[in-house]
Amino acid sequence: MISTIHPSDNEGMSRVRALLEKEGIRMDVNIDYTCAVFDESHQIIATGSCYANTLRCLAVDDEHQRQGLMHKVLTHLMSVQEERGNSSVFLYTKGSTAPFFCSLGFYEIARVSDTIVFLENQQHGFSDYLKNLQEETGDRHGMSAAIILNANPFTYGHLYLVEQAAAENELLHLFVVSEDVSFFPYDVRERLVREGTAHLKNIVYHATGPYMISQATFPSYFQKDEDSSIRSHAQLDIAVFSRIAQVLSITRRYVGEERASHVTSLYNDTMMHNLPLSGIECRIIRRKETEGAPISASTVRHAIQTGNMDILPALVPPTTLSYLQSEESAPIRRNLMEAANVIHY
Structure with a gap:
């Protein structure tokens, strides 16, 4: 029989975790649904989980292989995804x-x-996504570069990176992370990026769609440690991005320098080494600073959390500042003030 294992079921989740560990898999931190197959003795012999529209943490006890259990788990999880409306x-x-x-x-x-x-x-999901990118680009050509931004929210630091890339290339493909795992939702982040860069006329805007995921939701459950997970995420990002770059004739990717975050630093180092193998130059741009400190979205979020709104004009463009001071942003500001941690990368 196959059953749902609820997060509050500590014993059930512990048994799921034990099966995963037996099969060399760590329980992923990002899970919103888990199921398990039980044998006649009520022992868990197969399991699988979901996070949003992804499947993860799939395992079958090695003593019960080739019994169709993984097919059973997969069928069940796909029915859950169908109920969620995820095609x-x-x-x-x-x-x-x-x-x-x-x-x-x-x-x-x-x-x-x-x-x-x-x-x-x-x-044809990914090929259709590539076709859509080409349609968004139209007949605009020339030396092309790319930047991928989360912009949570859009800052002078982001603007400086974008202006550098736009000045050095005939065409800049600007991807905004459409995955909604940030304090600022995608529609707001995308709008602020467009408004903050409206003076630059050689930009084509794109959504990353489901193909370029954040480190926050990258599955780390079959990685031996955190550094391995970061490198694997960067390498997978590069593998996906290389196919996008080939279609859009992108020969450069710009990223901001990172000195404070081990995660981002390791990510950048991996890109510096691997992107050229696909014929893509990786340009790491020194971060814009104010009062001797790099400008970052984390600094902006912390300022909002602590009520230090007076420093925002030095950190964000007028378009972002106007939004942050508006009544529209009040729910987000409240969430930031109540959050346990707003400093992350």
């Missing part, structure tokens, strides 16, 4: 198990050798 579903797995999931209707988007394979259930 596009994504899955991360090891290279050794990718053929199995491909046989069940998943298609490979990108891989990092045999470490991690990124799959989706739509055969």
